[in-house]
Amino acid sequence: MTQTMALGEFDLIARHFTRPARRNPLGVGDDCALLAPAAGMQLAVSSDMLVEGRHFLSTVAPERLGHKALAVNLSDLAACGAKPLAYTLALALPRADDAFLAGLAQGLHALADRHDLDLVGGDTTAGPLNLCVTIFGEVPPGAALLRSGARPGDELWISHPLHEDEPGWLGDARLALEVFRGTAGLRVPGEAFDHLRLAMECPEPRVALGLALRGVATSAIDVSDGLLGDLRHVLRRSGAQCPPQGRPLGVVIDADALPRSPLMQGQTAAWQHQCLLSGGDDYELLFTAAPADHHRVLEAGQRSATGVCRIGHLTADGTTTVHDRHGARIATPWASFDHFAP
Amino acid sequence: MTQTMALGEFDLIARHFTRPARRNPLGVGDDCALLAPAAGMQLAVSSDMLVEGRHFLSTVAPERLGHKALAVNLSDLAACGAKPLAYTLALALPRADDAFLAGLAQGLHALADRHDLDLVGGDTTAGPLNLCVTIFGEVPPGAALLRSGARPGDELWISHPLHEDEPGWLGDARLALEVFRGTAGLRVPGEAFDHLRLAMECPEPRVALGLALRGVATSAIDVSDGLLGDLRHVLRRSGAQCPPQGRPLGVVIDADALPRSPLMQGQTAAWQHQCLLSGGDDYELLFTAAPADHHRVLEAGQRSATGVCRIGHLTADGTTTVHDRHGARIATPWASFDHFAP
Numbered sequence: 001m002t003q004t005m006a007l008g009e010f011d012l013i014a015r016h017f018t019r020p021a022r023r024n025p026l027g028v029g030d031d032c033a034l035l036a037p038a039a040g041m042q043l044a045v046s047s048d049m050l051v052e053g054r055h056f057l058s059t060v061a062p063e064r065l066g067h068k069a070l071a072v073n074l075s076d077l078a079a080c081g082a083k084p085l086a087y088t089l090a091l092a093l094p095r096a097d098d099a100f101l102a103g104l105a106q107g108l109h110a111l112a113d114r115h116d117l118d119l120v121g122g123d124t125t126a127g128p129l130n131l132c133v134t135i136f137g138e139v140p141p142g143a144a145l146l147r148s149g150a151r152p153g154d155e156l157w158i159s160h161p162l163h164e165d166e167p168g169w170l171g172d173a174r175l176a177l178e179v180f181r182g183t184a185g186l187r188v189p190g191e192a193f194d195h196l197r198l199a200m201e202c203p204e205p206r207v208a209l210g211l212a213l214r215g216v217a218t219s220a221i222d223v224s225d226g227l228l229g230d231l232r233h234v235l236r237r238s239g240a241q242c243p244p245q246g247r248p249l250g251v252v253i254d255a256d257a258l259p260r261s262p263l264m265q266g267q268t269a270a271w272q273h274q275c276l277l278s279g280g281d282d283y284e285l286l287f288t289a290a291p292a293d294h295h296r297v298l299e300a301g302q303r304s305a306t307g308v309c310r311i312g313h314l315t316a317d318g319t320t321t322v323h324d325r326h327g328a329r330i331a332t333p334w335a336s337f338d339h340f341a342p
Numbered sequence: 343m344t345q346t347m348a349l350g351e352f353d354l355i356a357r358h359f360t361r362p363a364r365r366n367p368l369g370v371g372d373d374c375a376l377l378a379p380a381a382g383m384q385l386a387v388s389s390d391m392l393v394e395g396r397h398f399l400s401t402v403a404p405e406r407l408g409h410k411a412l413a414v415n416l417s418d419l420a421a422c423g424a425k426p427l428a429y430t431l432a433l434a435l436p437r438a439d440d441a442f443l444a445g446l447a448q449g450l451h452a453l454a455d456r457h458d459l460d461l462v463g464g465d466t467t468a469g470p471l472n473l474c475v476t477i478f479g480e481v482p483p484g485a486a487l488l489r490s491g492a493r494p495g496d497e498l499w500i501s502h503p504l505h506e507d508e509p510g511w512l513g514d515a516r517l518a519l520e521v522f523r524g525t526a527g528l529r530v531p532g533e534a535f536d537h538l539r540l541a542m543e544c545p546e547p548r549v550a551l552g553l554a555l556r557g558v559a560t561s562a563i564d565v566s567d568g569l570l571g572d573l574r575h576v577l578r579r580s581g582a583q584c585p586p587q588g589r590p591l592g593v594v595i596d597a598d599a600l601p602r603s604p605l606m607q608g609q610t611a612a613w614q615h616q617c618l619l620s621g622g623d624d625y626e627l628l629f630t631a632a633p634a635d636h637h638r639v640l641e642a643g644q645r646s647a648t649g650v651c652r653i654g655h656l657t658a659d660g661t662t663t664v665h666d667r668h669g670a671r672i673a674t675p676w677a678s679f680d681h682f683a684p
Contacts (some may be wrong), residue, residue, distance in 0.1 A: 002482045030579075031422050032386035032418050032419060033488070034385065034481070035387060036385070037379050037385060042377065043377040043378070044375070044376055045376075045472070045476075046375070049434055049467050049474060051434050051467055052469075054467055066377055073437075077374060080372070086387075088387060090474045090476075092393050094471060121388060122389050123390050123391045125397070126393070126472070127393030127395075128393075128472070129432060130393075132389070132465075141378070144374070146372055146545035203355030250608070
């Protein structure tokens with residue numbers, strides 16, 4: 001049925017979100033869920049909140065919203081090299097809309113099943129639409145990929161889809177958003193837009209690559225607020241850890257090496273640079289590795305069926321330099337995404 | 343300073359919420375937090391979302407809002423008998439208000455410190471005010487208090503403050519809400535109101551009692567949506583588990599045995615019954631134990647410096663009966679709190 005029904009909170013939970021926990025001792029329906037981490041493993045935890053108009057448009061299909069709410073959290077596990085275990089969902093809804101919840105649950109369950117994830121608990125309340133997923137993964141002690149392990153000389157890498165016709169290339173989410181906004185000067189034929197919007201609405205978390213990069217990458221982060229902005233977090237945290245007492249890390253990026261979709265290749269150079277370098281909502285893994293491990297990175301990409309591309313290297317001079325293939329410097333005046341920027 | 347400042351998202355996090363994780367390997371600032379559960383322990387997880395106008399009034403002091411957001415989650419750990427370990431906070435804010443965040447953080451940190459809890463991560467975004475806390479505790483396998491262990495004949499208990507002049511007695515949060523609403527017929531002198539509103543704004547989670555009830559209580563739940571409504575969850579889940587193949591559980595409650603504050607004692611019988619039996623926002627532990635364990639329950643109360651009061655017993659007849667001290671039946675026409683009720 002597709003009509004809006006007046007269901008109580010507990011009926012809603014039971015109808016759409018109560019499934020037997022397969023891998024955890026106790027799931028939805030008690031005061032707490034119970035997880036049993038494997039002996040000796042650390043638990044990786046991440047929480048992301050999605051708000052209408054900020055993280056998704058009101059026009060998004062509920063299945064895709066469910067997918068995205070879980071995907072952005074899986075992407076955080078991927079960036080840590082953690083194996084997904086379970087998640088909770090807290091949900092504020094303007095009204096109890098059965099069709100919306102059915103779609104949302106379908107999107108969540110489909111992605112969760114692909115990653116063998118249990119939905120173990122959460123909360124439902126009335127309020128402006130808001131989805132908060134908290135996700136749990138496991139990782140052996142010392143094996144988590146952190147933002148703090150990059151060193152001068154490391155190569156800088158980014159993940160990408162394996163095939164040209166796969167959706168979700170770097171920058172495409174921003175390109176789709178600009179088309180939605182009616183921004184002038186973009187070259188996106190109408191028939192290509194449904195494909196392009198998949199980048200924004202159905203990001204693919206790089207979980208398998210994160211696992212394959214354990215013991216290979218020196219640092220990792222997922223690109224959610226734009227490549228340059230997220231890279232700054234890595235440089236700051238890694239720099240503070242550089243022996244003997246912290247030093248400023250810098251980076252050199254070859255903009256022409258950045259992987260991009262055929263649609264992106266059709267845009268002006270200015271739009272390409274902005275979308276690729278500060279687009280946001282990309283959910284690719286941006287990571288570093290020692291040059292001696294170049295081939296191990298390529299192997300990790302193959303093993304996880306994920307594209308990986310070297311786009312630059314780290315320096316010890318504290319500056320960020322972006323150049324083209326001819327060595328000409330490219331200005332990057334765009335700020336990283338800030339939720340509270342005017 | 344108390345002025346509203348335009349701070350970036352990352353500045354906000356750093357200023358108010360980044361503290362060194364004391365008990366966990368990695369806290370705020372990476373893609374994931376890392377928890378190291380003690381060997382062999384299960385992890386209890388709960389998530390609660392608080393929305394303005396539903397779970398708190400816009401007039402609440404930010405310190406109290408911080409306290410409450412964490413307290414309602416600690417209460418879920420208490421109801422499971424789990425020892426608090428860590429929590430995450432996801433926060434949607436209409437604007438980056440430094441004074442508000444300072445107060446909120448103060449309320450959170452103060453309660454967290456009392457329970458030796460690390461804030462290990464979370465998220466900040468712009469949006470209608472919304473706080474989502476996810477909390478983690480540990481419990482030995484098999485020791486968690488569940489909603490499903492009550493059996494016919496068990497005594498029914500509720501927790502309460504130890505002293506008459508402590509705030510937060512059963513029903514007082516509802517009484518405070520009705521005063522806020524300007525409901526006629528209540529007898530609350532103006533000078534008593536500041537004390538009364540503590541019940542609504544500063545609930546005290548019964549963590550120590552929950553720990554003391556491990557191995558003693560047969561079931562437990564925290565009263566958040568009203569005593570009778572929450573009790574229904576226990577009866578339904580416990581009934582389904584009764585051997586050999588499930589049976590309808592019932593309950594008999596002595597309304598005159600329900601613990602209450604002096605202010606509550608001053609209300610009409612009708613208001614007392616409604617506030618005590620279906621008030622909501624109480625965060626007392628409602629639990630069952632075998633009659634043979636009556637003294638062990640009293641000892642658990644003493645050990646945890648928490649009042650405990652026997653208010654009835656479970657039956658096998660599937661009905662809910664509330665009577666007064668003379669045995670006269672009391673009608674209970676109020677529904678349990680439903681976030682989507684009209």
